[in-house]
Amino acid sequence: MTVTILFLGPLRDAAGEESRAVPAPLDWTGLIGAVGTDIAQQLADDRVNIACGGRVLADKTSLQAKDGDEVALLPPVSGG
């Protein structure tokens, strides 16, 4: 009964790991609590997106991850 949180790009460095398994279900408040203060602050940035089950959420605060879901934290893509 777990959800996998996946850290992409620069967020992987901030998290110090590729992914983290947390208990399911997981909503926005649960996610904020699970990732630590540093990443929680970055998630507040409008340019940081969240995908659940392979789909980017239009409103990331509506996150409702179930058992087996992968929740990907997507920082802004790089320029250049």
Place this chain on the structure above:
Amino acid sequence: MTVTILFLGPLRDAAGEESRAVPAPLDWTGLIGAVGTDIAQQLADDRVNIACGGRVLADKTSLQAKDGDEVALLPPVSGG
């Protein structure tokens, strides 16, 4: 003391030869007389150009070819 008249593209078929040497100098009236009725009629077409010494004449009736010049008769280029 000759000018070489060069027939390009479809005009070559009409002329039955690649080129013809005629006495120098050669002006527009001389050219018309030298090429035969069929080609003379085609030369009247605005879309047929004349190059002398490697340059396309803005006004082909101003032709003044000297000894050694090459006068190229340029039919309209093909579409497609």
Place this chain on the structure above:
Amino acid sequence: MFEDIRLLDGPFDPQEIIQATADSTMSKGGVANFTGYVSSSGDVEALELSHYEPLTLPGMEDLARAARDRFDITAITIVHRLGRMVPGDPIVCVAAASRHRRDAINAVDFAMDHLKSAAWFWKRELRGGTWHWIEPRGADHSDLARWKSE
């Protein structure tokens, strides 16, 4: 319809890719192509591209479909590198074939403009022995806006 949409984590030869796209349309018009190479601006020793697979390849496939719907093309190829590259390495290759030259060129232009928004890529550069993430780009809508009003 020829379609070749790929993400590669090893080197590729753009000429092979263009050739395959061209072969698919031989005697039917022409092939347009754009190939991008890793820049050697500044003191960059290497470039690494990471992505989120469940989003990137479907995004590229949607983009190929959009190009096919919009332009009269007989082939579309979109190939993008991932992983670690050095300056001079090909990083992206887009090719389109059409009976009509303008459609082939416009399809390549369209695909390159939209690739940035279709793909989730994060880049970091190795400079002086240390990896640096490349900053997020600003709002970059002007390239895409070109295709809206037509």
Place this chain on the structure above:
Amino acid sequence: MFEDIRLLDGPFDPQEIIQATADSTMSKGGVANFTGYVSSSGDVEALELSHYEPLTLPGMEDLARAARDRFDITAITIVHRLGRMVPGDPIVCVAAASRHRRDAINAVDFAMDHLKSAAWFWKRELRGGTWHWIEPRGADHSDLARWKSE
């Protein structure tokens, strides 16, 4: 500045040409290309292109110069076939390299649009064992007009 302007009366390999243009600009951005092939429309068995040499090659060289003046490019290549070809043979290959993708693509587009007016080519087709001259094209200024107002 890399420049490769050629008229060929034998076959060519577009990939070799694109590769040479790309090599000249490696690690400096990208390369755009358009390659046209002899069509197999209808029952055409062969195509023959003749030209007036004192005008065609200088015309192509002037065109390359105009493209260099107009766009920020580091290489331009314009290669055109002459002589007898069969359907599927490459007939024209234009490639441009630039640090900026849009310049590379636009330079190729510009060169292709102007090539028709720069070059004095007469074409005839072999159909049913007989050669037929291809009719002159009508006023074809719309492609060129695209570049006037910019």
